Amino acid sequence: MADTVVGANPDPHVTGDDPDRRDFIHIAAGVAALGLVGGLAWPFIDQMNPAGDTLALASIEFDLSKVEPGQQVVVKWRGKPLFVRNRTPKEIQEAIQGDHADLRDPATDESRHKPGKANWLVLVGTCTHLGCVPTFGGGEYGGWFCPCHGSVYDTSGRIRKGPAPKNLEVPTYAFLSDTKVKIG
C-alpha cells in the first residue's frame, strides 16, 4: 500500500498508514472467505455424526418375562450388546455388601437399579476399557469378566479389578409395566 515511486505524481488514494478503501476491500474479502470456509466446515464435520435414521432407531422395548432369576439376556441396542440380568437374592446381597468396598468408580447398588426393582439390572454390555463384551458370571465377584484385558465387574456391574476406568454404563430406561422396559 505504502509503495511510492520517487518522482511519481502523488496518488490521491495513498494516504500513508491510514486505512483506505483498498484495505477495507482486502479485509472484507478475507473475512468473507474465512466465514465461508468456517461455515462450510461444520456441515462437513457434522455429516459424520449419527444420522437421523440412526437416532430414530435408538430406543427399544424388551419383555422381561423371558429372563429367569440368575439368568442374563443379551439384547442388541444401538449396535451394542445390552445386558438384562435377573439377579438372585444372593447376588443382590453381594452387590449391597460391595457398597462399602474400595471402589474405583464409587456408586451404591441402589443407584444402579430402579427403585423396588433390585433384581433387574440393565447395563450396556461393553467394557469401559476398550469396548469388548464381558462374559456373564466370570471373575471373582460373580458379575462379569472381560476376556480382552482382564477387567472384573461385580454383580452390580461395578469395576473391581483390571484396567477399565468406569462401571458398566446404566442406559436410560424405564419400566412400562412390571414385565416390560423401554430402553433409550
Added chain:
Amino acid sequence: MSGHSTYEPKTGFERWLDTRLPIIRFASDTIVSFPTPKNLNYWWTFGGILALMLGIQIVSGIILAMHYVPHVDHAFDSVQRIKRDVNFGWLIQGMHANGASMFFLAVYVHMFRNLYYGSYKAPREVLWILGCVIYLLMIGTAFFGYVLPWGQMSFHGAVVITNLIGAIPLVGPAITTWLWGGFAVDNPTLNRFFSLHYLLPFMIAGVVGLHIWALHVPGNNNPTGVNVSSPDDTVPFHPYYTVKDGFAISVFLILYATFVFYLPDALGDAANYIQANPLVTPAHIVPEWYLLPFYAILRAVPNKLMGVILMFGAIATLFVLPWLDTSKVRSMRYRPTIRLYFFLFALDCIILGFCGAHAPDDMVIPGVAGLQLGDANLNSFVWLSRIAALYYFVYFWVINPLMGLTETPLPVPQSISAPVLSHPATTPTGAVASPEKRG
C-alpha cells in the same frame, strides 16, 4: 531434482517437450543420472522395494474395490466371494492382504537402516519426518483396511482402537460417536473406513513424492555416514542402483510370493473367518503382527489414558529423534558403544511384539509359578512388556542424548573412497577410484 542437470534432449520431440514440460529431464535427473554414493549396501534397496509395494497395494486395492461391498450385511460375504468365486480373486486378494505385511516388513527394515546409519541426522531431518508421516499414514491405512473384511477380528479390532479415543478427557466419547457415525461400530463406520482406506494410499503416494524430493536435495546417506566429497564418491543411479535395487526386489518378491501362494493365511487371524458379531468378543483380540509392539505398550500401562498416551508417544518419539541424538557421527559403524544399545533396541521391539501377541496374564516361562513381588507376577507378559516398553523410551530419550556426549567414536574416514583405497588388502594392483569411468 536438485543441482545441475546433465540431461541433453536428443530428438526433436524431446527438445520441443523440454521447453514446455521438462518431464523427461525430471525423470532423467531423478532416476538415471542422479549421483548416488558408490558404497550403498543392500539395506539401501528397501526404498525401491517400498515404492513397488505401494504400487502393488494401490493396483490390487483398486481391483478389489470393484468386487467388494462396503455394507455390514454383505462385506464378509463379498470378501469370501472374491477369494472363492471371482476370477483370480484369490490371487489379487492374497497379494493385497499379504502385501500389507510385506509393506510393513520392508518399512521396518528401512527404518532400522535409518537408525543404524544415522540417516535422520542433519541435513536429512525433513526427509526422516516425511518418512514418519508416511509410516503414520500406513498404520491408518492398514487399520482401516483390516476392518473391511468384517470378520470377528476386524470388527472387535475396530471397537478396541476407536475406544482408545474415548480415553481423551471430556471430548473423547463425543469424538468416538462422531467417528462411528452411530452408537457403536456399525454400517456408517464401515462405509467411512472404506472411503478412507481408498483415500490414504494416494496421500501416501503424495508424501512419497515429497520424501523423494527431500532425498534428492542432500542426496543419499551411505554406510560410512560421511558426506560425498567429490564426484569420485558417487556413481549414477542408473545402471548401478537400478540393477542393485532390481536384484533386491526380485529376492523380496520370492518371499512375498511364498506367502501369497503357499501361506496365504499364515499372517492373518483365524477369527477373521467368522463374520463380525457385536454380541460376542473373541477370547483374545490381537492386531496384525506389524502393530503388536505398540499394542504391547498400550497394555503395559494399567491406566487407560496413560496407555493411549504412551502408545502414541512411542510413534511421536520418532518424529523428534533427529534432535534427541546428540552425536555428530552418523553411522554406528563408528559408534561401537551405542551399537550395542541399538541391537538391544531391535531385540526389544521383537520382545514387545511377542508381548503384544500374548494375553497379559500368560506366563513368559511356562511352568514356573512366577517371581511374585507383592501383587505382581514378574513372570507375566504384562511385566515383560513393561520392562520392554521402558527400554523403548529410555533408548530414545536417555541413551541417544547421553551417548552422543559421553561415547568415544572410532575415527571416521576422510571420504567414502578412503577406507577402500587405503586398505592394502582390498586394493588390487591397478584399481582406480572410479571404475565406472573407464571405457
